[in-house]
Amino acid sequence: MHEQMKRLYEAARMLKRVSGQSELARLFNVSPQTIHNWQVRGISKQGMLKAQEMVGCSALWLETGAGPMSLGNFQSVSTFWGDVNQIPLITAEQAARVNCASRNLSIYHKPLKWLFTHAPLSAHSFALEITGLAMMPEFEKGDWVIVDPAIAPEPGDFVVAKYGDKMNVILRKYRPKGLDLSHTMLFELIALNDDYPRIRSHLDAVEIIGTMVEHRKFRKKQLSGRV
Template sequence: MDIDAYRRKRLKELVDKESDGNVAAFARLHNQDAARLRQVLNPNYRGGKGFREGVARRLEADLKLPPLYFDLGIEQVIDSKHASLHDNSMISAPKGGLTEELLTARRDNLTEDSPQTFGKHQNVEVAPIGQRKIPVISYVQAGMMTEVVDPFELGDGLETITTHLDLSDGAFGLRIKGESMLPEFREGDVIIIDPAEHPLPGDFVVAKNGDEEATFKKYRPRGTNDRGEMVFELVPLNDDFPTLNSERDHMSIIGVMVEHRKYRRR
């Protein structure tokens, strides 16, 4: 069983337990999009790869589940010195999937003497080391992307960065420009975008208009139009900039932000 199938199994067990298998009722209970949950639970969605890292982590947060809830118990158990919990249960690692460093990411109920932490009263821990290289591309390159475009090669980017996230082949980085997303996103910050992720309300996305110009904004769905197409707004965090509308401004989503890297500025 691969990691996506295992995550679907864990989610289905949760739906069965809380809503007797009724996805719509489960969605209402947790203020989620039922159609999106059905997609995630569908083993044929995106070739069985619809429950990737970013989806799992966001859904855990939305459902107020412990971090890595959907990954607990798969295949092999990580050495207890890295992942021993107070209840002696284990976090286990998917073969060929997430790195051990990611799965041993600490949470509040880890033992205080775990070697990954820095002492009983410290609030820091060892961070996972990036294993996957992805290109950081320009906004012009991002604006040229379509759903069927070949992934950018590392040499096509302005630079490369590494990440420990389990992302699709088309993932790329962008360096923030301008002030429309202040104060959360400052010029020079780096964001990692995965085109394989489906945007949920409140997600941050990269989108493009009919002139192949890319922009980074907050995603806010507004329902469907007469043609059954999703209408959405792209909202800046800085009120001095206008909100974009997918119908009026002919916008389409390129990908969803899965990581934000801030840099200290003096």
């Protein structure tokens, strides 16, 4: 049996008192054949998201075994406040390996900590801590940003990108410049601090990782990760 299904059966038994292929199929409103396929090939992405919703276990935990099985006590509080998503605060090195097209979530192993948000986000979403001065004064050292790689940026959005030969991870303001002859969108990434240069996609080695969906500022800085 696939390791992911071993974890799902464990979570269903502990969190929902559901056991066996037939009971699990009824809980998920899928056919027993679907459950059998998961046992052989692993759980689909949609299946993991449904497990998070129906069973209350973390999709990341199902995929990799990393992090807590469930949202714990915070999940019981969420019944009063609506749906809550669990987001890993990761390092810049981990963020540089994010690939939204892949089902592999192993890059989120051993996050610096877990954050919670009410925003409806994809399974590949993550959080980073600001360490540089390029986005001052709006973004200060120690601030956190939550990023969703599944959201395409719009003009004026803030994005996290890989930049340069060493693929440094940066936060910048996104400005589209139109399509080139191959119908690829050209864009600029702009620092809010005028002392930092403008980055142009047709001249510089740059790749957008994801779009910022939330910014958290602190009166007293909490030193944790890096961006």
